[in-house]
Amino acid sequence: MKMKESRERRSRDDVVQQLREVFRQFGYEGATLSRISDVTGLGRASLYHHFPNGKDEMIQAVLEKTEETFDREILGRLRADLPPQERIRNVLDHFWTHYRGGSTTCFLALLALTSNEGELSAGVQRVFRKWVSGFADVIREAGVPSDIADVRAEDAVLRIQGALILASAINDPSPFQRVMLALNDSLLANEAGMRRQPTKRPTGTASRRTARV
DSSP, rough: HHHHHTTTTTOOOHHHHHHHHHHHHHHHHOOOEEEEHHHHHHHHHHHHHTTTTHHHHHHHHHHHHHHHHHHIIIIIIHTTTHHHHHHHHHHHHHHHHHTGTTTEEEEHHHHHHHHHHHHHHHHHHHHHHHHHHHHHHHHHHTTTHHHHHHHHHHHHHHHHHHHHHHHHHHOOOOOHHHHHHHHHOOOOOOOGGGGGGOOOSOOOOOOSSSSEO
16 A cells, blocks of 8 residues: 555656556556556556546557657657668667567557547557658658659558567567568668668567567
């Protein structure tokens, strides 16, 4: 009881961080108020103090925090004042580390499967569009024609997300690792360069599977 009471005055941001883990583990439907209370250490009164509209407001807050992190960690790298090749490499390295070499799943992808309408769905779509657009902008800067850059960027996000799903389904990170190696070599390459075999492994190592943003 004392531990729960000592947590009552934590900031809303602190609670959102913990809520993300609850929704990752149990999904929206499985994240009951009892489970949320157990994980956060907050009673229902405190939860409703932070989130008067209940679980809907909680998951929206998690999405907003996720988008904020995406803008900083992904778009920030893609828009850095560096050569296109280095920017792409930095983003792929970040994904390798963030998804633990393919040993985690994507929280946004999980959310996309369960949010079909409303603000939540719009927010998920917005983040994925930023991802595709960010890739396409860098690819175009590398001299790839605009129409090819758009398709290549969309295909890159598709391959990353598909590889994460397959890696999770078969409990084997190698599909994700293979895709990341191929993208590292081919995303900015000309048509001849795209036929090369992958040669560089992004930084990071695989570990225990959990869900990630």
